[in-house]
Amino acid sequence: MRLRTLLLKEWEEARRIKMVIYGVVFLPLFMLGLAVLMAWQARDLPLEAQAVMLNTSLLYFVILPIMIPLSIAVYAIVGEKEQGTLEPLLATPLTETELFMGKGLAAVIPALIITWLTYGAFLAVTWALLGAIPEGVLSAPWLASVFLLSPLLAMFAVLVTVLVSSRTTDPRAAYQFSSLALLPALVPLIVYSTQLTAVSLTLVAVEAAVLIALNAVILYVAVRLFRRESILTRWR
Amino acid sequence: MISAQGLTRRFGDRAAVTDLSLSVPEGAVLGLLGPNGAGKTTTVRLLTCLLSPDAGSALVAGHDIATDPQAVRRSVGLLTESPGLYKRLSVWQNLLLFAQLHEVAKPEEKAQRYLSLMGLWDRRKDLAGTLSKGLAQRLALARALVHEPPALFLDEPTAGLDPEAAREVRILMEELRSEQRAVILCTHNLPEAERLCDRIVVLNTRSVSEGTPQELKLRMFGARTVVRLARPQPELAPALRDLPFVKEAESSDGELSVEMEKAETHNPELVRHLVEMGAEILHVLPQERTLEDVYLKLMEDEDAA
Numbered sequence: 001m002r003l004r005t006l007l008l009k010e011w012e013e014a015r016r017i018k019m020v021i022y023g024v025v026f027l028p029l030f031m032l033g034l035a036v037l038m039a040w041q042a043r044d045l046p047l048e049a050q051a052v053m054l055n056t057s058l059l060y061f062v063i064l065p066i067m068i069p070l071s072i073a074v075y076a077i078v079g080e081k082e083q084g085t086l087e088p089l090l091a092t093p094l095t096e097t098e099l100f101m102g103k104g105l106a107a108v109i110p111a112l113i114i115t116w117l118t119y120g121a122f123l124a125v126t127w128a129l130l131g132a133i134p135e136g137v138l139s140a141p142w143l144a145s146v147f148l149l150s151p152l153l154a155m156f157a158v159l160v161t162v163l164v165s166s167r168t169t170d171p172r173a174a175y176q177f178s179s180l181a182l183l184p185a186l187v188p189l190i191v192y193s194t195q196l197t198a199v200s201l202t203l204v205a206v207e208a209a210v211l212i213a214l215n216a217v218i219l220y221v222a223v224r225l226f227r228r229e230s231i232l233t234r235w236r
Numbered sequence: 237m238i239s240a241q242g243l244t245r246r247f248g249d250r251a252a253v254t255d256l257s258l259s260v261p262e263g264a265v266l267g268l269l270g271p272n273g274a275g276k277t278t279t280v281r282l283l284t285c286l287l288s289p290d291a292g293s294a295l296v297a298g299h300d301i302a303t304d305p306q307a308v309r310r311s312v313g314l315l316t317e318s319p320g321l322y323k324r325l326s327v328w329q330n331l332l333l334f335a336q337l338h339e340v341a342k343p344e345e346k347a348q349r350y351l352s353l354m355g356l357w358d359r360r361k362d363l364a365g366t367l368s369k370g371l372a373q374r375l376a377l378a379r380a381l382v383h384e385p386p387a388l389f390l391d392e393p394t395a396g397l398d399p400e401a402a403r404e405v406r407i408l409m410e411e412l413r414s415e416q417r418a419v420i421l422c423t424h425n426l427p428e429a430e431r432l433c434d435r436i437v438v439l440n441t442r443s444v445s446e447g448t449p450q451e452l453k454l455r456m457f458g459a460r461t462v463v464r465l466a467r468p469q470p471e472l473a474p475a476l477r478d479l480p481f482v483k484e485a486e487s488s489d490g491e492l493s494v495e496m497e498k499a500e501t502h503n504p505e506l507v508r509h510l511v512e513m514g515a516e517i518l519h520v521l522p523q524e525r526t527l528e529d530v531y532l533k534l535m536e537d538e539d540a541a
Contacts, residue, residue, distance in 0.1 A: 229287055
């Protein structure tokens, strides 16, 4: 009940912040447009060349679960600090786990919903434009990337943002530092989107394993950061 | 309702609060006075389970801060130094949020009640960020009260407010006294503390002095009477010191300042002796000391120590 209350509060606040609206509305539309453009350009190419081009467009769908939670999580934490609302919030019966889950889920849930909706829109638009869904975009590596990697990437983005945001009072600085810290997560994706190698289940599995390990380590640190004492005495 | 024994908290090498004991029964207001860094906010944070003590114990509304922090948080209302409102949410959303986080029954009814009580019902749809400082502080007070806690902690409730807004908040606080809550008030505003508090603890990381405002004044300055003379008669002061009920007597500029055991009992006798000594008395007045005098003297003694 308290977790639900906190989630609704986070979303109510987020929808009034321009930076967040840009992240959850315009960025997905932009990515969708780019992906569709690639599919359109690849329409007359031989199957092998088409697969290579579509390989690149997958990058757009794995960037979304990183970038969308970033803006929400930055404001969910730095916003509390800016407004001086953490102390009254911590004086309620809200548990530290509920606070942490509330901040995290408020960013992860919209990121996944929007990513998956954008992917669905991509399938629908390409089908409408090309008369068929391009071969490959419904393959196992694609589906694993969109549905397995996305939650891990979103979680990674939120955890990194929590760590960075706890040390700054400026949302723009938090956004920029978090973005930099998230770049390593994109390296494997950039590798195969720049056609150095093709998307494969093995690659997706390796990245998933690395993300799970990273998330576990950062989660351990982030949970400790979310103790009441730490928030009041160590956050800046 | 609120009691603490030997509360101690350090941050690294720095002692924030040392061996602090206090007690606040229901319906009473305890003032915590002290300079910046004296440990007032830390004390409030310890008693509201935002920080853990290194030593000592405390009960708030019957719940132990060490073993039952969730129950303590359910029982306390906290007004922080800055209002700490969600500026992008409406007045109504701000209050309802905290009513729901405290899981009060019928949160909408409670929110409506406290918004009306604080005179904010007509502003309920406005964003909290558009409120004036005074109104924001009222909303923060409503937030501290919306779950009707038996223990209330008010940290600098009138800091930064203009005189009119500060007066409004003080009136609201006076109303709280009649609701049988235990209130701890941290303030730098000494006249406010004198007016609102039943007891005072002067802190400087540890309790420097404690008592009712009147007790503190008597303890620091004793009961003094000022005798205004028609002309300077410095010879009277040494003669007065020989009287058994006089503790101290000073003379300056045609004025005698006399400290006695009990001014109200000994004043007639003092006047009789002065007349016999040839004093030409214009008037006799009790010397009024304020809590500010007490506080400044205590801090002076602290610095000297």
